[in-house]
Amino acid sequence: xxxxLALDPYLIRSDFPIFNRTVRDNKRLIYLDNGATSQKPxxxxxxxxxxYRNTNAAVHRGAHHLAEEATEAYEEARDSxxxxxxxxxxxxxxxxxxxxxxxxxxxxxxxAESGNRFHLTxxxxxxxxxxxxxxxxxxxxxxxxxxxxxxxxxxxDDEGRLDLSDIxxxxxxxxxxxxxxxxxxxxxxxxxxxxxxARAHQVGAIVVLDACQSVPHMEVDVASLGVDFLxxxxxxxxxxxxxxxxxxxxxxxxxxxxxxxxxxxxxxxTMTGATWAxxxxxxxxxxxxxxxxxxxxxxxxxxxxxGMRNIHAHEMKLxxxxxxxxxxxxxxxxxxxxxxxxxGGVVSFAVxxxxxxxxxxxxxxxxxxxxxxxxxxxxxxxxxxxxxxxxASFYLYNTDADVDELVIGINAAEKYFGTI
Numbered sequence: 212x213x214x215x216l217a218l219d220p221y222l223i224r225s226d227f228p229i230f231n232r233t234v235r236d237n238k239r240l241i242y243l244d245n246g247a248t249s250q251k252p253x254x255x256x257x258x259x260x261x262x263y264r265n266t267n268a269a270v271h272r273g274a275h276h277l278a279e280e281a282t283e284a285y286e287e288a289r290d291s292x293x294x295x296x297x298x299x300x301x302x303x304x305x306x307x308x309x310x311x312x313x314x315x316x317x318x319x320x321x322x323a324e325s326g327n328r329f330h331l332t333x334x335x336x337x338x339x340x341x342x343x344x345x346x347x348x349x350x351x352x353x354x355x356x357x358x359x360x361x362x363x364x365x366x367x368d369d370e371g372r373l374d375l376s377d378i379x380x381x382x383x384x385x386x387x388x389x390x391x392x393x394x395x396x397x398x399x400x401x402x403x404x405x406x407x408x409a410r411a412h413q414v415g416a417i418v419v420l421d422a423c424q425s426v427p428h429m430e431v432d433v434a435s436l437g438v439d440f441l442x443x444x445x446x447x448x449x450x451x452x453x454x455x456x457x458x459x460x461x462x463x464x465x466x467x468x469x470x471x472x473x474x475x476x477x478x479x480x481t482m483t484g485a486t487w488a489x490x491x492x493x494x495x496x497x498x499x500x501x502x503x504x505x506x507x508x509x510x511x512x513x514x515x516x517x518g519m520r521n522i523h524a525h526e527m528k529l530x531x532x533x534x535x536x537x538x539x540x541x542x543x544x545x546x547x548x549x550x551x552x553x554x555g556g557v558v559s560f561a562v563x564x565x566x567x568x569x570x571x572x573x574x575x576x577x578x579x580x581x582x583x584x585x586x587x588x589x590x591x592x593x594x595x596x597x598x599x600x601x602x603a604s605f606y607l608y609n610t611d612a613d614v615d616e617l618v619i620g621i622n623a624a625e626k627y628f629g630t631i
Contacts, residue, residue, distance in 0.1 A: 238578030398547030
């Protein structure tokens with residue numbers, strides 16, 4: 212399918228088998244938990260299944276026919292990812308998910324010896340932000356503990372945006388790593404990367420971008436972004452679980468030591484030592500998630516056919532519709548930007564007098580799937596002064612009716628719990 216001028220979510224929904232089912236006493240499924248994981252179109256399900264049906268063999272290992280086909284399919288998947296990101300195939304590393312991709316970097320830094328650009332000492336500094344998902348916070352906390360490096364961070368202001376007013380004192384001359392999210396999984400905030408990247412590179416720091424909430428929803432071109440490393444997960448991108456991507460600049464990957472050792476990632480091996488293969492092979496020890504990579508390739512082609520600009524515009528229309536409705540309710544607090552300026556299709560909120568978990572269960576009884584809790588961002592929740600929020604997150608198959616049903620469900624919950 213190809214949609215050039217506009218996105219028709221009803222046409223798109225027909226490609227997703229899960230929307231043929233009902234939930235909770237035959238209610239229509241209203242899936243608004245896309246920030247956690249996306250649903251899968253039939254073409255992705257079939258691509259993964261067909262790999263096992265027709266092509267299954269260990270890649271990069273055998274000289275037989277199936278191994279050749281499997282290797283070709285796997286490397287074609289790498290090509291698809293590189294094309295989607297505007298990268299070189301040799302810069303694309305397949306991982307289990309974005310969490311593993313970020314941990315790959317953090318442990319590779321640990322393995323860097325003195326003299327290597329990635330080697331950290333107690334005189335060095337790592338910078339993160341208060342809005343990070345635990346997957347882009349804890350690995351750097353642990354690296355700081357292992358290396359003795361100091362951990363600093365950008366704070367979040369009252370509008371749910373990063374406070375860059377004192378950027379030079381946060382990204383100091385001793386900073387080696389700046390790791391931040393492209394779009395907050397809680398606030399929906401899209402961060403202003405330009406100033407942060409410029410300052411980081413001015414002091415010689417490496418910029419690591421958590422793009423889990425951006426790559427699936429908007430155009431992301433690594434060449435124009437200017438970051439040094441980027442990670443995202445396949446399962447949030449219409450693809451299978453069990454596959455993610457780490458992208459890194461070629462010249463940096465050449466100097467980066469491996470973190471996982473074993474088969475396929477070596478150049479030579481003796482009984483007393485080994486040398487490493489060139490990137491990306493160096494970072495893909497063991498038999499990789501082959502079928503999942505093929506499924507991810509199909510998912511990215513699907514997204515490209517629909518058009519990432521179309522997808523982002525559609526999500527912004529839905530987000531505006533929800534923000535307008537919630538801004539009219541005095542009983543609702545929205546966390547994050549109240550308008551569409553530099554934000555994505557994630558809206559976290561609280562309803563006065565109703566615990567988010569209770570609201571989530573009530574909405575679920577009406578067939579509406581939202582996320583409740585701290586969203587793997589405890590420090591941000593503490594900054595917001597809450598223990599949990601309710602989060603609605605949109606994707607290309609969501610409709611105006613989904614937004615309207617959510618608002619109706621919130622109103623019904625207030626009546627049910629007697630808060631109005």
